[in-house]
Every structure is written in structure tokens, then in C-alpha cells.
Amino acid sequence: MRKIESIIRPHKLEELQTALQEAGFNGLTVSEVRGYGRQKGHKEIYRGSEYNLIFVPKVKIEIVCASGACEQAVSIILDICKTGEIGDGKIFISPIEDAIRIRTGESGKDAL
């Protein structure tokens, strides 16, 4: 099993969720996050004083899937979230040792 964590542009979330759902990925965790990478923040002005908004608002999605399905999920994310401009985000993939569905106690792939 693999966990795919991806930082994306917030306005891409809805489209991405629909595409993942249609491709059979039945589960997604979303969090609102702030951070910076190559895309630095922007300047704001409040009552005459400029300040930098360093941490840009982003959305982080987390999907856990079977190892074989990982490539497909990545290609969906790339397909939808890539604009070619700085600030598109990143994808992180890591191995998952086990997964357990709390309601039934099932584990491994059955729990996904």
C-alpha cells in the first residue's frame, strides 16, 4: 500500500476529487495548509505598512491506495493540478505498513 500526499492549489480540489472518485479512489482526506516552496508569498498593505504574506494557503490531500493503483492516482493529480506555473504544488509518496477499518477490524487492502 502507498500513501500519496499532495499539496495542490485550493481551487483545483473539487475537480481533482471528482476525477479520483470516477477512477475508483473511494476515500480522500483534505486539510487546509499554509506554506511556501519556490512560490514565495505576496506583499500586502495594511494602513500604509507593507508586509509579506510568506505562507501561501494551499490544500493538502491524502490518499491511501493499493501499490498498483498509485501510478494512476499520480497521473490524475498531474493531469488536473498542473498549470505549469510556480505554485502548482508537490506529490509525496510513502509506503504504508498496514491499514485497519475501525468499524469492522478488517486490515490490509480490505480496509481501504
Added chain:
Amino acid sequence: METQLTQDITNNLFTINNLWMMLATALVFIMHLGFASLEAGLTQSKNTINILFKNSVIPAIGLLTYTIIGFNLMYPGESYAGAFFGFAGLGISASPDDLTSTYNIGYTYWTDFLFQGMFAATAATIVSGAVAERIKLSSFLIFATIFVGLVYPIVGMWKWGGGFLDTLGFYDFAGSSLVHSVGGWGALTGVIFLGPRAGKYVKGRIQPIPGHSIPLAVIGVFLLWLGWFGFNGGSVLSADPGLVSLVFVTTSLAASAGAIGAMSASWSFLKKPDLTMTLNGILAGLVGITAGADLMSPMESIIIGFIAGVIVVFAVIIFDKIKLDDPVGALSVHLVCGIFGTLAVGIWGDKAGLNQLWYQAVGVFAVAIFVAPFTAGLWFVLKRTMGIRVSEEEEWGGLDVGEHAMEAYPDFEKVS
């Protein structure tokens, strides 16, 4: 027959006048909600309960102290004409004559009391915004009680109570000096004794601390503008059709010109049209016209409002630069534009002239040399005895939890 008719006409006039004065009183009342909204909007969400608490209690303190001593300090009666201080005894009460046109053709004793009482708390509310986000609640409430109970009515007596500024020829129609500058001086000394908010100046650089709800600030400013129709319109002290309608026009035009003045100044000098500055500009125009709202032509009120709107932008920047941290711009709006509006009576309008300008300057000076040292002394004593500032730890965590053990938005995610 004829005397009966005259009597009826007088009674009708009295009823109409009194009705307008009570409506004006209610309009001034709503200004307290305006101040509460504006101050809450321009400060951080973690201090919202604290700001709203102060703004809820100040009108209450103002009305009660005004009942006990304030009204009789401010209007001690004709025997104190030309004086610096007078007192007509504790409490309020009306004889049957006080409730007819014998008292005044414009209003009854009760209307008179409540209209003036609604004004009283305004001066302390001005201080509340400037010292927000770091002041200890208990010390502030003691300050506010003494400020509205003593300082405000004593200064008010000098002009409106027939005191020495009135005899001199000083003019302040609805209180550019007597309300706004008085509050402004108290705010200035408070800001000096308190110091800036934690995090406002980092390594000598200004770190803006944006307000948490600009929509709330906008609501506040529009409520204040609405209330100003009563503040200035009621200061005619009757329903005189010509004067009240003129005052409505000058008040609105000055507020409009203030908005455009602040917009132009911030757009040209700060790169972007700043909404909070424009809101301050509306208030600056209103404060600026307050001293001479019944003396100005429409054009003159536009000039005064526009200048006040420009002044307020630069005043905010200068106060920021010299490290007088004022989260809502109260010093710029009420102190600076209060002084400007007072002097404007000597420059524009029916009373314009060098003599009048001199009287106005004397009034500005008299208010300054009484209120600034008095409030400085008060802050000093409070600082030495119970302290005026919350701990740094409490300031970072917010005064809502620190002073009240409450949160304004318990189900919101924390941003900072």
C-alpha cells in the same frame, strides 16, 4: 381666544422639538454600537470579547455617572457663567415646569439630560479603541469612570455649560473639541503610558497587525455616520427646520468628502486605495465638521471634510512611525481632526475671522492643558498601583481568554 391659540402653537412646537431631540438621542445611542463594531473589526479576533466588553460597559458607566454627577457638573446653571468649574448637586430631578416649554422650547429636562448623557460615554469609547489589545480591563474601567464622570463634564461646562470658553466667544457646535479632542487627549496619554502592542515593532520595523473583520468595521462606520445625524442634528437643540436640515447636509457632505480625501491620499501615497483608511476618512470628515456644522455652506463643508480625510491618512502613518500604536486610528480621527475641525470654525463659515480663530485656538489649548496632564497623572497612578498592561503571555494568547476566560469565536480555527 388669541392667547389660547398662541399657547396651542407653542405647545405644538414644543412637542415637535422634543420629539426630534428624543430621536436624536436614540441616534447618538446607536453610535455606541458603531464604535463597538468598528473597534472589534479593526483588532484581532483573540481580543474581540474584551473590546466588546469595554464598549458594552462604557455607555452604562457613562449614563450612570452622568446621572449622579456629570449632568450637574456640565450644566451647573447660570450662577456659574464664565467659570472654570461648577456643580449643581447630586442626581437628577425635574419639577413640573421642567417638563414644559418653560424649561426650554426645544426639549424637556429629561430629554436634555438623556441627550447630553448619551454624548458623555463617547469620550471614553474613543480611548478604548486606541488602547485596545493590551490594556488591563480593571484599570481601564477605573480610568473610564473618572474620565466620563469628571473630565468630560468639567471641560463640557467651559463651553456648553456657559463657562469661560463660552464667555470668550469660543465656538464648538457639537463637540470637535469638547467630545472628540477630549477623548483624543485621554487616548494619547494612554497610548504613551502603555506602549505599543507586542509584535507591532520588530527590530525597529513596523509589523502591521491587520484587523480581523473589515466587514464589521464597515458596519461600525456606517452606524456612526447614521448616529452623527443625531449627534450634529440634535445639537441644534430644537427641530428648527432650516438649521437641522442644513446640519444634515454639511454633516453628510463632510463625511463624503472625507472618504474621497482619504481614498485619494492613500491611493496616491500608499500605492493602493486602503479601505480602513477610507473608513477613517469618513469619520475624520464627520469629526472635522462637528464644530461648525451649523455655520458652513455645502462647499465649505466639502473643503473641511476633504482636508480632514487627507490629514487622517498622514496622521495614521506619522503616529505609526513615532511608535504610538493606535489599532483603530482614534488619535488621528478624534484628536487631530478634532483640533482641525475646531480651528476650521475660524477659517471657514459664518464666524470665520482672525478673532474667532484665536478663540478657537484658545479652546484647543485649554482642552489640551487640562485633559492631557490630568489623564497622564491618572494613567501614571494606575500604572504604579495596579498596573495598566496585561502580561506579555496574556497578550500573545489574547485578552479574551486572559481577561474573560471566553472566546468570541469558539468554533473557529485559530489562525495565529
